[in-house]
Amino acid sequence: MLxxxxxxxxxxxxxxxxxxxxxxxxxxxxxSESLSKIFCYTYSQMFNYGYKIVQDEDIVKDCIQxxxxxxxxxxxxxxxxxxxxxxxxSSLRRIIFRRLKKQIxxxxxxxxxxxxxxxxxxxxxxxxxxxxxxxxxxxxLLEALQALxxxxxxxxxxxxxxxxxxxxxxxxxxLNKQSVYNHISKAIQxxxxxxxx
Numbered sequence: 001m002l003x004x005x006x007x008x009x010x011x012x013x014x015x016x017x018x019x020x021x022x023x024x025x026x027x028x029x030x031x032s033e034s035l036s037k038i039f040c041y042t043y044s045q046m047f048n049y050g051y052k053i054v055q056d057e058d059i060v061k062d063c064i065q066x067x068x069x070x071x072x073x074x075x076x077x078x079x080x081x082x083x084x085x086x087x088x089x090s091s092l093r094r095i096i097f098r099r100l101k102k103q104i105x106x107x108x109x110x111x112x113x114x115x116x117x118x119x120x121x122x123x124x125x126x127x128x129x130x131x132x133x134x135x136x137x138x139x140x141l142l143e144a145l146q147a148l149x150x151x152x153x154x155x156x157x158x159x160x161x162x163x164x165x166x167x168x169x170x171x172x173x174x175l176n177k178q179s180v181y182n183h184i185s186k187a188i189q190x191x192x193x194x195x196x197x
Contacts, residue, residue, distance in 0.1 A: 020084040028075050035075075038084065039068050045162055046092055052157060053096050063095045086168035089158070093172060144194030151175075152187035159184055 026034035043064065050060035067088070071078055081087035148156070151173070158164045158172060166184070170177045 021081075024081055024084050027071065028078050028080075030075060032072070035068065035072055038088075042085075042088055046088060049089055049157075049162065050092055050096055052154075053093065054100060059096065059099060063092055063099055066095055067091050083165075083168045083171070085162070085164060086171040089162070089164070089168075090172040090174070140194050141191075144191040147190050147194060148187050149183075152183045152190070155180055155183040156187050 020038075023034045023038050027038060046064050046067075047060055050063060051057070054060065070091075145153070154173060155169055158169045159166075164172065166177055166180045169175075169180045169184075173180065175183075
């Protein structure tokens with residue numbers, strides 16, 4: 001079951017930046033094999049990111065499919081991407097929010113969703129792997145996470161779980177680079193305050 005994917009492979013395991021740009025340009029000119037490769041290389045991480053936003057496998061799968069169908073059918077209008085990773089994640093994020101807007105009350109319910117969207121984003125086991133914490137620090141880590149704001153949690157997830165740069169996170173979260181830097185540095189500081197080394 002796709003929701004059980006715990007440790008996505010790194011984007012960089014498959015391609016370097018030049019290879020991504022080549023695949024992207026080939027797909028924009030109608031090479032379906034290149035678009036299929038992009039889909040295969042990125043699906044796991046896109047699913048995991050989408051599932052953090054909305055815990056509904058079907059919605060996430062549908063939104064990823066919609067994204068790639070849009071890329072194919074509108075390939076002549078698709079712009080160049082400074083970062084294929086951030087382009088795909090920000091596009092998926094927009095599609096998910098658009099889908100949710102159609103399903104819920106356009107004002108009150110959408111506000112409530114966005115307020116709570118990253119509340120339970122991490123499980124302790126994932127974070128222990130990423131931060132290499134010891135068993136006795138599990139409770140401290142949980143407390144540290146609960147102290148982070150929703151935006152800080154999302155920025156940390158994109159930075160440490162998907163390997164995005166601050167510039168790429170800025171594009172995905174639709175924030176300026178300084179705000180991204182502030183969110184990440186404050187999150188790290190909060191976590192260091194909670195976790196006693």
